[in-house]
Amino acid sequence: MISIGIAGKGGTGKTTVSALVLLTLKRAGKVPLLAVDADPSSNFCEVIGVKTPPSLVSVVDDFKRSLDKLPAGIEKNQFLEYQIRQAISENPDFDVLLMGRTEGPGCYCYANHLLREHLQRLEKNYRFVVIDNEAGLEHLSRRTTRCLDFLLVTTITTRASLSSAEKVLSMVEDKNLDLKIGQTYLVINEMAGKGQDSFGESLGLPCFRLPFDTEILRRSELGIGLLDLPDTSVSLQSIQANLLPLLDSLERANPGKKD
Ligand SMILES: Nc1ncnc2c1ncn2[C@@H]1O[C@H](COP(=O)(O)OP(=O)(O)OP(=O)(O)O)[C@@H](O)[C@H]1O
Ligand SMILES: [Mg+2]
Numbered sequence: 001m002i003s004i005g006i007a008g009k010g011g012t013g014k015t016t017v018s019a020l021v022l023l024t025l026k027r028a029g030k031v032p033l034l035a036v037d038a039d040p041s042s043n044f045c046e047v048i049g050v051k052t053p054p055s056l057v058s059v060v061d062d063f064k065r066s067l068d069k070l071p072a073g074i075e076k077n078q079f080l081e082y083q084i085r086q087a088i089s090e091n092p093d094f095d096v097l098l099m100g101r102t103e104g105p106g107c108y109c110y111a112n113h114l115l116r117e118h119l120q121r122l123e124k125n126y127r128f129v130v131i132d133n134e135a136g137l138e139h140l141s142r143r144t145t146r147c148l149d150f151l152l153v154t155t156i157t158t159r160a161s162l163s164s165a166e167k168v169l170s171m172v173e174d175k176n177l178d179l180k181i182g183q184t185y186l187v188i189n190e191m192a193g194k195g196q197d198s199f200g201e202s203l204g205l206p207c208f209r210l211p212f213d214t215e216i217l218r219r220s221e222l223g224i225g226l227l228d229l230p231d232t233s234v235s236l237q238s239i240q241a242n243l244l245p246l247l248d249s250l251e252r253a254n255p256g257k258k259d
Helices: 014-027 044-048 056-069 076-085 110-123 138-142 158-174 214-222 234-253
Strands: 002-008 033-038 088-093 094-098 126-131 145-158 180-189 207-210
Touching: 002 014, 002 234, 014 033, 014 044, 014 126, 014 145, 014 234, 033 044, 033 180, 044 088, 044 094, 044 145, 076 088, 076 110, 138 180, 145 234, 158 180, 180 234, 207 234
Parallel strands: 002 126, 002 145, 033 094, 033 126, 145 180, 180 207
Antiparallel strands: 088 094
8 A cells, every 4th residue: 555645735735636646546547546535624525526425533433422332242343344334435446534523643542543453454455545634744643654655745836835835844854743754745736826937946845836727626616526537637637747657666666565
């Protein structure tokens, strides 16, 4: 399993990029895929254009409430696994998991502990996991593993947005958070303008640009998902051209990577 996380300031295109990455992998046959919506104010499913499943948080809440009412013979573990399966929306080539609002990193209650174990096992069933994040990286400290093979940090071409990207990077480097991130790329989203040629260079990260895409905007205005976005979409083409070679070489370097 190779995990790809998308982070950045609000409104800079995290969910759009997450959906484009998912589409890119699906159309390249790099399946099965798991799309994880880790943003509590999430709309990943709507942007993809699939049914929104119940959140994991609601599933774990149900699990906690039912613990003392479990029929004899049913193991708690089995029951949670069953509940988690209910929280996964299955689609051709990819599943979707909605995290919901999770508790703080300090909460290691029984249900959350079990949940981490199950998620860790679950993720191993997929070739790629794509995680749409909230603006910061707080969610990562709550995830089963604090590892990401690939982090895409989105920014639009404003100073404020770039400063937020910089903050995400400082979290990546913060030893106390103990995050393990393989490669980090800056995605310069040109939705609000192209900015200067040198924009983003100060961060010292490899970067690529996501062009303004009228088709993305049109679909967003009409509430149409991106699942059947035509291959002529300039933003999809950019993700395909920039990301696929990187992921190909990552897969070649880690054949059979299981965690
Ligand atoms: N390259 C682009 N071209 C045209 N429109 C875009 C582009 N990127 C994003 N958008 C539009 O900008 C809006 C914000 O994008 P998106 O929802 O992906 O950002 P976000 O970072 O996930 O926001 P939030 O912080 O609210 O989760 C959406 O309406 C989306 O369709
Ligand atoms: Mg979003």
